[in-house]
Amino acid sequence: MPSAAGCDDNQRSRQKERDVFSGVIVPEKPDRNAIEVRGVSKRFGIGENAFKALDNVSVTIRENEFFTLLGPSGCGKTTLLRLIAGFDFPTEGQIMLHGQDIAPLPPFKRPVNTVFQSYALFPHMTVGQNIGFGLEMLGKPKAEVKARVDQMLRLVRMEALKDRRTSQISGGQQQRVALARALAPSPKVLLLDEPLSALDYKLRKEMQSELKRLQTETGITFIFVTHDQEEALTMSDRIAVMSAGKILQVGAPWEIYDRPADRFVADFIGETNFLPGTLGAIENGRTTVTLSSGAMLPATLAEGYVPNGPATIVVRPEHARAIREGGDLRGQVENIVYFGTDTHIHVRLDDRNLFTVRQQNSRSRDCGFVVGDAVGVAIAPDGAQVLKD
Amino acid sequence: MARSFSVRAQPGFTTVALICFFLLYLPIATLVVYAFNAGTSIAIWEGFSLRWFHQAWNNSQVIDASIRSVQIATAAAILATICATMAALATTRTRAYRGLTAKYAFINAPLMVPEIVTAVALLIVFSRVKIATGYSGLGYLILAHTAFCIPFAYLPIRARLEAMDLSLETAAADLYATRWQAFRRVTLPLLWPGILAGLMLAFVISLDDVVITEFVKSGGQDTLPTYMLGQLRRVVTPEMNAISTVFLAISILIVTVFFFISRKRDV
Numbered sequence: 081m082p083s084a085a086g087c088d089d090n091q092r093s094r095q096k097e098r099d100v101f102s103g104v105i106v107p108e109k110p111d112r113n114a115i116e117v118r119g120v121s122k123r124f125g126i127g128e129n130a131f132k133a134l135d136n137v138s139v140t141i142r143e144n145e146f147f148t149l150l151g152p153s154g155c156g157k158t159t160l161l162r163l164i165a166g167f168d169f170p171t172e173g174q175i176m177l178h179g180q181d182i183a184p185l186p187p188f189k190r191p192v193n194t195v196f197q198s199y200a201l202f203p204h205m206t207v208g209q210n211i212g213f214g215l216e217m218l219g220k221p222k223a224e225v226k227a228r229v230d231q232m233l234r235l236v237r238m239e240a241l242k243d244r245r246t247s248q249i250s251g252g253q254q255q256r257v258a259l260a261r262a263l264a265p266s267p268k269v270l271l272l273d274e275p276l277s278a279l280d281y282k283l284r285k286e287m288q289s290e291l292k293r294l295q296t297e298t299g300i301t302f303i304f305v306t307h308d309q310e311e312a313l314t315m316s317d318r319i320a321v322m323s324a325g326k327i328l329q330v331g332a333p334w335e336i337y338d339r340p341a342d343r344f345v346a347d348f349i350g351e352t353n354f355l356p357g358t359l360g361a362i363e364n365g366r367t368t369v370t371l372s373s374g375a376m377l378p379a380t381l382a383e384g385y386v387p388n389g390p391a392t393i394v395v396r397p398e399h400a401r402a403i404r405e406g407g408d409l410r411g412q413v414e415n416i417v418y419f420g421t422d423t424h425i426h427v428r429l430d431d432r433n434l435f436t437v438r439q440q441n442s443r444s445r446d447c448g449f450v451v452g453d454a455v456g457v458a459i460a461p462d463g464a465q466v467l468k469d
Numbered sequence: 470m471a472r473s474f475s476v477r478a479q480p481g482f483t484t485v486a487l488i489c490f491f492l493l494y495l496p497i498a499t500l501v502v503y504a505f506n507a508g509t510s511i512a513i514w515e516g517f518s519l520r521w522f523h524q525a526w527n528n529s530q531v532i533d534a535s536i537r538s539v540q541i542a543t544a545a546a547i548l549a550t551i552c553a554t555m556a557a558l559a560t561t562r563t564r565a566y567r568g569l570t571a572k573y574a575f576i577n578a579p580l581m582v583p584e585i586v587t588a589v590a591l592l593i594v595f596s597r598v599k600i601a602t603g604y605s606g607l608g609y610l611i612l613a614h615t616a617f618c619i620p621f622a623y624l625p626i627r628a629r630l631e632a633m634d635l636s637l638e639t640a641a642a643d644l645y646a647t648r649w650q651a652f653r654r655v656t657l658p659l660l661w662p663g664i665l666a667g668l669m670l671a672f673v674i675s676l677d678d679v680v681i682t683e684f685v686k687s688g689g690q691d692t693l694p695t696y697m698l699g700q701l702r703r704v705v706t707p708e709m710n711a712i713s714t715v716f717l718a719i720s721i722l723i724v725t726v727f728f729f730i731s732r733k734r735d736v
């Protein structure tokens with residue numbers, strides 16, 4: 081358990097990091113590495129039927145970091161967590177914990193705890209016994225276990241339910257117990273496998289900030305799995321986007337959102353418009369693209385982009401405006417969807433592609449268009465990017 | 470649910486159900502009633518009396534056979550349940566592999582092999598062993614009973630294991646429990662109702678066995694069922710009814726006790 085002073089230090093260094101982030105400069109990280117995954121592959125089955133759940137994955141997770149694995153169902157998130165926890169072994173590659181290869185350690189010797197997707201609370205024990213289980217297994221004296229259990233109960237605000245059976249508490253409370261149980265032995269790293277997916281929207285929001293608070297208070301490295309991009313963006317220090325057993329991009333939320341490495345990432349995180357176009361001359365990672373309408377736009381190129389033939393241009397809905405006259409593209413309003421804070425206008429472009437524009441709402445006026453209106457789309461300068469397919 | 474399909478709404482359901490109940494329970498009811506007959510007939514009612522219970526109680530052969538039955542059943546049930554628990558753990562806590570189905574079949578073979586075949590086979594083997602070792606105690610019967618009780622103990626235990634969330638054991642391992650600690654603290658307590666069910670089933674099956682016991686027993690090793698079988702060949706008095714009634718009462722008692730234990734254990 082880190083001391084209060086340790087917590088403060090930790091918070092201060094995170095704050096510094098964030099200040100640097102807002103200046104959009106990737107900072108030098110003084111932090112040590114908690115987990116290093118080196119060239120890890122995992123195959124299930126043998127021979128013809130072999131299935132590669134993880135394909136040469138390398139990623140480094142820093143100490144005290146809230147690190148998120150984000151990706152669609154079946155992309156290998158749980159598999160990676162299971163390898164780190166020791167429930168399964170990599171076919172190839174190494175996993176290091178604080179610089180040491182943990183391959184020879186069985187799960188019960190790894191200072192890593194898991195919050196399971198199904199919670200996996202012991203149904204024959206009370207809330208208190210569940211939370212104390214890890215410490216008891218570590219052979220801690222009774223008094224210490226009791227004190228720590230009480231402390232954890234306070235941390236997750238469950239003092240009143242200590243002696244309840246785990247079948248007699250609500251889903252959100254079970255989630256907290258699972259969290260407290262995993263935190264009680266003060267692991268070096270906490271693995272959370274979609275811990276919030278079973279909760280309803282409001283409770284999920286509540287638990288999100290609760291998790292964030294717990295991570296800051298305990299200073300433990302969190303590796304958090306989700307397939308909810310919003311959850312990933314709001315909670316994480318850094319995100320790894322995964323697809324089909326590979327890590328496509330690792331970066332801070334803003335990097336993932338504003339500088340997606342490829343088309344998959346752009347499509348998976350937030351809403352995106354894809355437009356066909358041709359590239360002009362490339363200079364310093366910038367170029368001019370010609371759209372099907374003949375409009376020319378300045379655009380940035382994704383890192384490592386190698387131009388070959390026609391390209392796909394990516395524009396976020398909030399980087400475009402719907403206007404009556406002119407615009408980079410012309411089309412017809414096909415649908416208008418009201419979202420409270422903003423309104424989405426779906427435009428059927430003259431080249432038959434669909435384009436979504438997001439417009440901030442205001443109380444004094446509506447979006448100004450009705451379905452069927454002729455409309456122009458103006459793309460913000462710097463709004464267009466060219467990405468790898 | 471009221472409008473959904475229900476067999477109970479099918480024509481004739483009640484009639485068939487009633488007939489089945491009568492066929493099942495009428496003979497048993499008759500048997501119990503005549504255990505209290507004052508006369509010596511098992512078919513003509515001559516008034517109420519407890520004389521046959523008395524007689525059975527004072528019949529040293531009955532008491533002897535009962536004690537032996539319980540001894541054998543207890544030993545066999547415990548041994549069979551231990552074997553069955555290990556077998557169930559070995560066959561469920563593993564990835565599916567070629568030969569696993571064969572293993573299931575092997576464990577459950579005693580359910581499929583005709584009892585008389587097992588009985589004759591055991592008779593032949595045990596008679597050789599008896600000659601070779603000179604030992605002729607209850608061991609043979611206990612061993613034989615254990616063998617055919619294993620599948621009965623195995624089934625409920627395996628069912629319980631398969632219904633159990635595997636991630637519980639994973640969670641225990643994650644929380645620093647060694648394999649043995651995880652078994653002791655998590656698997657075993659959750660498996661307990663299944664083990665009790667297996668134990669009880671094995672006990673009742675062993676208590677009830679006639680064929681194999683008849684073949685394997687040495688002289689003077691009658692169990693209650695084989696003793697009763699022997700008696701039936703001579704004169705049938707309501708004493709048989711009295712013994713059967715007590716037998717029945719004990720069985721019902723075991724089942725009831727088990728029911729309450731398992732319900733309390735079921736979280």
Ligand SMILES: Nc1ncnc2c1ncn2[C@@H]1O[C@H](COP(=O)(O)OP(=O)(O)OP(=O)(O)O)[C@@H](O)[C@H]1O
Pocket residue numbers: 124125131132133151152153154155156157158159160307
């Ligand atoms: N034991 C196994 N044997 C064979 N294939 C497996 C096994 N475990 C996982 N897989 C496969 O590996 C892939 C990755 O599985 P994994 O559970 O890691 O996905 P995930 O990213 O956690 O998905 P979800 O979001 O649905 O939980 C899946 O296609 C899955 O079918």
Ligand SMILES: [Mg+2]
Pocket residue numbers: 157158159273
């Ligand atoms: Mg998963």
